[in-house]
Amino acid sequence: MSCQNYGELKVVTVLPKLLDEVSGIQKEANSDKVWMVNDSGNKSELYKVTSEGKIEKTTSINAKNYDWEDLTSDDNGNLYVADFGNNDNKRKNLVILKIKKEDLLNGDNIEVEKIQFSYPNQTKFPPKKKDRFFDAESLIYKDGFLYIFTKSRVKNKQGKTMLYKVPATKGEYTAKYIAEYSNCNDLHCAVTAATTSPDKQKVVLLTHKSVLVFTNFNGDDFFSGDVKEYTFNHISQKEGITFKDDTTLYITDEADKKGSSKLYEFRLKD
Structure with missing residues (x-):
């Protein structure tokens, strides 16, 4: 693993107050617009946002x-919405919501297909504190499957993430465990979002302080190849990531007590 301090996050825009708790983003194909969602305690709404920060839809x-x-x-x-935030590791209703493209284009109050799942290695709800590895905030799609990267709630092991997969079709599944990866071990090492490059050759995980870029992996064991860390020049509650183009990421953070959530650009350099 190599650490690259390239640093500068470029602020694209300040986001509207309605998106102070933005937790997930996905660039719309063949468009410069980005879909965004907020996390728990907020409305069941998707927001299409321009690069200037305006909520268009x-x-x-x-x-x-x-x-x-x-x-x-x-x-x-x-589009797939990851409704599997699980801070206390006690949820039994973990689900990914599938929204059809034509409904996104034309509809409102949209019906969804539910992809329900459980973890094969969780037997207690919640487990003991030393075993709370079943929160998750990160989801990608590849070749007919959805891949979940967990978020550790275990002290001094916050950088551990486990990779699982489920089919990208309606149903109830036991997720298949694939592999695990450990980053650094403090609170800001926890994995908070994931994305894949347009050519599917890079898988990127987000933390509060960096991105981890995985390449040259075998099949869908994304941890089997090379990894490079790009460290940011500041720490904030970063929770959304998507590729703007082949080499540039969009990243969002939640608002802190003194400010607003922001949309950033971050360019990956070789």
């Missing part, structure tokens, strides 16, 4: 926002 979803944490899309433009 609000779409209601006919499903409760228990704890929406990430967004991803498939090759056909269908």
Whole structure:
């Protein structure tokens, strides 16, 4: 693993107050617009946002926002909402909501397909504090499957993430465990979002202080290849990430007590 201090996050815009708790973002295909969602305690709504930070469209979803944490899309433009935030590791209603492209284009109060799942290695709800590895805030799509990266709630092991997969079709599943990866071990090492590059050759995980870029992996064991860390020049509650283009990321953070949430650009350099 190599650490690259390239640093500068470029602020693109300050986001509206309605998006102070933005938790997931996904760039719309063939567009400069970005879909965004807020996390638990907020409305079941999707927001299409311009690069200037204007909410262009609000779409209601006919499903409760228990704890929406990430967004991803498939090759056909269908959108997936990760409703699997699980701070206390005791949820039994983990679900990914599939929203069809045509409904996104035309509808409101949209019906969803539910992809329900459980973790194969969780037997207690909640587990003991030393075993609370079943929160998650990160989701990507690849080749017909959805991949979940967990977020550790275990002290001194916050940088651990486990990778699971489920089919990207309606149903109830036991997720398949694939592998795990450990970053650094403090609070700001926890994985808070994920995305894939347009060519599917990079998988990127977000933390409060950096991005981890995985390449040259075998199949869907994204941790099997090379990893490079790009460290930011400041720490904030960063929770949303998507590729703007092949080499540039969009990143969002939640508002702190003194400010507003922001949309950033971050360029990956070789």
